[in-house]
Amino acid sequence: MSALTKVQDRIKRKGLRNTLGSAFRHYVFYHWELLWMERDLVSPVPPHRLKPYGPLRIETITVHNVQAFARHFGDRVETMAELAAEGHTGLMFLDDDGDAVAFIWGSNRHYHDRHYYGCWFPVGPGEFFEFGGELIRKYWGTELSVDLQLALWKAMAAQGCTKVVDVCEQHNIPALKLHLRMGYQEQGRIMNVYCLFGRWKFFRESRYSASRLEPLRKPEPQSNAATAS
16 A cells, blocks of 8 residues: 555545644654652552453563563564563563463653653652553453552552552543542643654653543432432
8 A cells, every 4th residue: 555545545534634633743743741640559449330351360571471462462572571671560461372461560760761752750769650551452441451550559569669650641531531440649740742853852841730630520420319408
């Protein structure tokens, strides 16, 4: 398929405006707003209505078992090996065929995200930085999204951590809702990532006051019970 045919196909699927917007962000300029979140490791996760899932086994990611990512995350095999070699804590959930269907990472020291955002994420005493959590589509909307994080929290608590911190893109509504579901609190900080011409990146931190998560919270169901006047 030629480059022109690919562009025409994308315009048909996404529309001209969205296609031009994506091209501008990719080749000219984009700005990510990454909201800082936190929570302790002992408070219970709020009730949820996620679907159950079948048996999986969990393993620590090492440089020796990263081929488990080849089937569903083939483009991440080398990255997984690099993260493991750097000493970060990674966990993966494997199916009966030994293929990784979900993974997540944690770092108990300042983390340099050279694979994606390109900036440093500082980690305070007793904290760890959570990153890279992902599930294959089959497990979207299941309890695995919760169990994946709980498993990492347990592993990091064993290393002396008492708090998890992470960042979430402002426009990623499903991820923001997941943070609400897991009981995260906003820190009121934003890591701003700017990229010019797909090459030069700049970073700065800013602050905000009004909650960015509250508008996403589902309203409490109204009680039908009569109240005394």
